[in-house]
Amino acid sequence: MPISVRDTKAYRADERHGHALLTEAQRQAIFKASLPAPNDGPAGMNSKGAHVQRRSRLGVRRFLKNQVFVFVFALMHGIFSLYIKSRQTWHGVAYQISSILYYHHATPQYIRRDVEGLNKKPKHLSAILKTEVDHRAKTDVDRLIEETAELATWCACAEIPMLSIYEKSGVLKKHMPRVYEAVIQKFTFYFGAEHPTLSVTSPHRDDFPTRMLEESKHGHLQLHLISYQDGRESIVDLTRTLADMSQRGKISPRDISQELIDAELSEGILPEPDLLILFTPYVELSGYPPWQIRLTEIFCLQDNETFGYQVFLRALRNFASAQMRRGK
Amino acid sequence: MADTVSLLRRLILESPPGEWAVNQLRELLIGALKQGPIPQHVAFEMDGNRRYARSRRMETVEGHHRGFEALAKIMEICYKCGVKVVTVYAFSIENFNRPKYEVEGLMQLAKVKLEQLTTYGDILDRYGACVRILGQRELIRDDVLEVMDKAVARTKHNNKAVLNICFPYTSRAEMTTAIRSTVQEFLSPTPPKNTPFSPSRIRQKILSSQLDGREPLPTIPDEPLDGGEYEDKDSYEDKDPYGDEDVSSSATLPPGSPEPRLRSGSYGSATLPNPDNITVDTIERHIYTANDPPLDIFVRTSGVERLSDFMLWQCHQDTHIFFRKCLWPDFDLKDFIWVLLEWQWRQKQSDRENPSSRSRNSKARSMME
Numbered sequence: 001m002p003i004s005v006r007d008t009k010a011y012r013a014d015e016r017h018g019h020a021l022l023t024e025a026q027r028q029a030i031f032k033a034s035l036p037a038p039n040d041g042p043a044g045m046n047s048k049g050a051h052v053q054r055r056s057r058l059g060v061r062r063f064l065k066n067q068v069f070v071f072v073f074a075l076m077h078g079i080f081s082l083y084i085k086s087r088q089t090w091h092g093v094a095y096q097i098s099s100i101l102y103y104h105h106a107t108p109q110y111i112r113r114d115v116e117g118l119n120k121k122p123k124h125l126s127a128i129l130k131t132e133v134d135h136r137a138k139t140d141v142d143r144l145i146e147e148t149a150e151l152a153t154w155c156a157c158a159e160i161p162m163l164s165i166y167e168k169s170g171v172l173k174k175h176m177p178r179v180y181e182a183v184i185q186k187f188t189f190y191f192g193a194e195h196p197t198l199s200v201t202s203p204h205r206d207d208f209p210t211r212m213l214e215e216s217k218h219g220h221l222q223l224h225l226i227s228y229q230d231g232r233e234s235i236v237d238l239t240r241t242l243a244d245m246s247q248r249g250k251i252s253p254r255d256i257s258q259e260l261i262d263a264e265l266s267e268g269i270l271p272e273p274d275l276l277i278l279f280t281p282y283v284e285l286s287g288y289p290p291w292q293i294r295l296t297e298i299f300c301l302q303d304n305e306t307f308g309y310q311v312f313l314r315a316l317r318n319f320a321s322a323q324m325r326r327g328k
Numbered sequence: 329m330a331d332t333v334s335l336l337r338r339l340i341l342e343s344p345p346g347e348w349a350v351n352q353l354r355e356l357l358i359g360a361l362k363q364g365p366i367p368q369h370v371a372f373e374m375d376g377n378r379r380y381a382r383s384r385r386m387e388t389v390e391g392h393h394r395g396f397e398a399l400a401k402i403m404e405i406c407y408k409c410g411v412k413v414v415t416v417y418a419f420s421i422e423n424f425n426r427p428k429y430e431v432e433g434l435m436q437l438a439k440v441k442l443e444q445l446t447t448y449g450d451i452l453d454r455y456g457a458c459v460r461i462l463g464q465r466e467l468i469r470d471d472v473l474e475v476m477d478k479a480v481a482r483t484k485h486n487n488k489a490v491l492n493i494c495f496p497y498t499s500r501a502e503m504t505t506a507i508r509s510t511v512q513e514f515l516s517p518t519p520p521k522n523t524p525f526s527p528s529r530i531r532q533k534i535l536s537s538q539l540d541g542r543e544p545l546p547t548i549p550d551e552p553l554d555g556g557e558y559e560d561k562d563s564y565e566d567k568d569p570y571g572d573e574d575v576s577s578s579a580t581l582p583p584g585s586p587e588p589r590l591r592s593g594s595y596g597s598a599t600l601p602n603p604d605n606i607t608v609d610t611i612e613r614h615i616y617t618a619n620d621p622p623l624d625i626f627v628r629t630s631g632v633e634r635l636s637d638f639m640l641w642q643c644h645q646d647t648h649i650f651f652r653k654c655l656w657p658d659f660d661l662k663d664f665i666w667v668l669l670e671w672q673w674r675q676k677q678s679d680r681e682n683p684s685s686r687s688r689n690s691k692a693r694s695m696m697e
Contacts, residue, residue: 004344004347005342005347008397012393015390015393016390027444027448028447028448065359068356068359069356069359069360069362069363070360070363072356072357072359072360073360073361073363073364075360076357076360076361076669077364077669077672077673077676080669080670080673081673084670084673231644232608232611232641232644233608235503235507235611236606236607236608236610236611238507239507239510239511239603239606239610239611240603240604240606241603242507242511243510243511243514243515243603243606244603246511246514246515247514247515247600247603253508253509253511253512253515254508256504256507256508256511257504258500258501258504261500261503261504261507262500282648282649282670282674283648283649283650283651284646284647284648284649285643285644285645285647285649286645286646287644287645288644289644290499290503290640290641290644291500291503291640293635293640293644294499294500294635294636294637294640295634295635295636295637296634296635297633297634298633298634298635298649298651299633300633318633322632322633
């Protein structure tokens with residue numbers, strides 16, 4: 001149990017005076033009083049076998065206590081389920097309404113107006129898109145490409161120069177030309193003839209289109225596709241290369257610095273994004289490259305399950321209001 | 329009005345019977361939580377101590393002291409629930425950029441607290457918890473380091489739970505260290521295997537039988553050709569006296585001829601391991617939390633929604649990440665219980681979707697139904 005109020009006060013006063021107020025014995029007494037009984041605590045976390053043993057040894061009282069625990073547990077989860085269900089419903093409705101309120105009408109001017117007031121915008125936006133398990137693979141790919149195109153267009157409208165899309169299975173990477181086509185189509189739909197230029201890139205793959213045309217005056221978007229392979233595996237790959245090089249005597253392990261690894265991973269795989277948007281109900285990174293998310297602002301709309309413009313907009317607003325301290 | 333209410337609340341909660349009741353309630357809740365699935369590894373990013381201090385007009389260092397008290401409470405809850413490993417972010421390498429007196433204060437805090445842990449060592453013993461310090465040791469001051477080592481040694485025998493204190497730590501430094509030590513590991517030759525069967529003898533047997541046979545172009549030596557080349561290169565690095573001769577012989581002799589392979593086989597036992605054998609697990613072994621179960625829950629307080637260089641390698645897969653609004657010194661069972669409940673609820677949910685996914689949930693499920 002926690003230390004009692006009186007003891008806490010005494011302890012804090014002691015702390016303020018540089019641990020000169022209390023004697024060793026007094027301090028020890030404070031700690032002693034708050035300790036659990038020796039047989040309490042982690043003993044209970046043992047396997048079921050220990051449970052049974054203890055129950056039989058300590059008899060009815062233990063058993064009743066356990067029953068109370070089970071009851072309270074069921075009660076707690078009952079209440080919690082109710083709470084979370086109502087929260088989900090409430091959020092669902094709220095998000096529906098805001099998605100109607102903040103609809104972009106496929107007009108770049110609207111989107112531009114939405115982001116105009118923000119005092120800072122991410123230079124590199126990243127998003128995690130998910131394949132749905134129970135869907136047919138083909139429609140799922142279509143949906144993913146559609147979402148990618150949609151997101152890329154919003155980024156182009158908001159004048160964010162780089163967008164990276166993480167999709168675990170890597171199916172998007174396989175369809176780079178199709179993604180390119182889809183995005184260009186969306187661009188034309190939004191902007192008309194004078195749309196920004198686009199390049200689709202991916203680690204270990206040639207850029208698409210292979211030869212960049214001259215930069216148009218309407219801006220340029222780099223769409224970077226990554227998958228699970230670019231997470232831990234890329235670090236493993238780098239380690240293999242480094243191990244190989246040092247076996248050949250080209251580098252010494254002492255040369256391996258954080259800067260070197262950072263340079264390699266951000267050039268070869270993905271530079272550190274400023275903002276990561278999740279379209280899942282809760283934050284789970286599902287294998288997103290670990291090195292790169294160090295200071296990335298993670299945005300996830302609680303209980304949200306849909307892909308939509310309002311999530312994008314909220315993420316940008318949230319990003320604009322967040323402050324960076326970098327350990328200070 | 330608000331004043332009287334808060335006064336009344338304080339009077340009730342801080343009176344001995346009030347305290348007793350609160351403690352009983354805590355015990356009850358913890359005992360109840362224990363009936364469900366319990367995360368094995370929880371990480372806390374203790375953010376907001378300074379804002380707490382500022383909002384209460386305290387010294388910054390005192391905010392950190394309050395933060396430590398909150399940590400003690402949370403640790404107690406975790407260990408009572410049955411969490412095996414608690415990892416806390418006590419000090420970042422970036423924190424050295426803070427004002428000097430604050431860094432000084434934090435160092436002093438760590439020193440005093442760990443000293444207290446070592447003098448009244450049975451605090452951690454009661455929970456069977458051992459302390460580990462993760463991070464770049466070389467950045468710690470000597471006197472602090474000494475106390476830390478003492479604390480670690482004092483609690484080493486405990487094996488029920490672990491408290492990982494990340495001090496001074498950043499995840500990128502951790503990954504860099506892991507990569508470096510993996511490379512180092514692959515630089516030392518594998519120890520020769522102690523078997524009665526000599527590979528060179530076996531090879532010789534095969535070759536001689538093939539040479540005796542009619543086949544002029546044997547198929548078996550074709551396969552180890554790459555390996556043979558590797559060995560040549562490696563032994564070139566390692567054994568200079570033979571190296572030159574070896575390379576020249578393998579360069580002059582046509583591929584497929586048995587001679588150089590036979591020779592490289594004779595000291596093949598000292599070759600370096602093949603870097604292609606490096607896998608995620610190899611690096612994992614060099615990560616600070618190598619022996620700990622996978623991270624289940626990551627909690628960051630004070631509303632900042634960033635990982636800030638903490639547990640990147642550990643939490644980017646299926647860890648559930650919780651960002652909480654409250655400041656760390658205020659973080660207590662009343663906040664943590666929501667995290668645990670939500671986690672248990674999600675476990676149940678994912679269990680329902682794919683029933684055979686996790687074995688450890690089965691017990692909980694049977695209890696919930």
